[in-house]
Amino acid sequence: MSTEVEHYKGFTVKPILPGFGAEVAGVPFDQVPLPQETIDALIELSNKYAVLIFRDTGLDDARHVKFSQQLGELEVCPKFGGPDQPDRFSSRYLFDAGNMNLDGSIVKEGTRRWQYNKGNALPHTDSSFNQHRSKYSLLLAHLVPSVGGNTDFFNVRQAYADLPEEKKEVLRELVIEHDLWHSRKIAAPEEFQTVTAHEMAAKQPAYHKFVQTAPNGNETLFIAAHAKRVVGPQVWDLEKSQKLIWELIDHCTKPEYMFSAKWNGPGDMVWWDNRTSMHRATPFSDQMERRDMRRTTVFDDGPYAQGAMPPMLDMPAA
Ligand SMILES: [Fe+2]
Secondary structure, three states: OOOEEEEEEEEEEEEEOOOOEEEEEOOHHHHHOOOOOOHHHHHHHHHHEEEEOOOOOOOOHHHHHHHOOOOOOEEEOOOOOOOOOOOOOOOOEEEOOOOOOOOEEOOOOOOOHHHHHHHHOOOOOOOOOOOOOOEEEEEEEEOOOOOOOOEEEEEEHHHHHOOHHHHHHHHHEEEEEEOOHHHHHOOOOOHHOOOOOHHHHHHHOOOEEOOOOOOOOOEEEOOOOOOEEEEEOOOOEEEHHHHHHHHHHHOOOOOHHHHEOOOOOOOOOEEOOOOOOOOOOOOOOOOOOOOEEEEEEOOOOOOOOOOOOOOOOOOOOO
């Protein structure tokens, strides 16, 4: 697949890797809501490239939400610290992916929220820990640090395609348990040795088939640092499960499957497909500089939206 600039239905499309990631210019974000044919054309590009970058969109909260709603139903965002926690944003559909407290101060190193955010530096896909998973995330920059803070993206679809057929045959059978607290424990083991009752109740594990069909019709892997263990057709123990899962995460995050998206400034937006890619946050001076990033998350409405129920969860681990 080529990485040459193409012109598609009025947009200028600059691919980043062959078939993965593209910068798209020419979208009239000042006119949101957009005509259905524009939305359809953008979804076609999303299906082809999985990660779309739009520069200097001029979007505000209201149009960010409105545009996202044209792509499907939005997740109502969990509030860090509990349902009674006040929010920085007016919309319940905006997830706070920045490092700022309600009063504009920086989230301090060592606090639970700071520890929680460490998990975002692991390769993952958003909301795989939900039984009703998400298809898209749309992350809009409001304030970016002067250095660092890129988001890395991984072409899971291609990484899966490059696996040997014998491996794919094994993977096709498997159902995986995804657990948000699992990835938090990997990133901050001491802090998340104990998960509060509120936290646990807010995010129960979810179950998804390992191998799925991507929106472009190819097979892909549904994988993330949230992936904890194999639960179907047999239950594997944690160690054996993690060995397989991290062998595959390491494979998917090889340099040939990765590009790093730089945030140039406020208004930049990245729309990625969680069903066929992974991403991770990268460091910046998070005790010196503010980063204000707001994300909408669009529910999946495809054949894998509700995941899979593991057939043998009540059996003892093998
Ligand atoms: Fe994420």
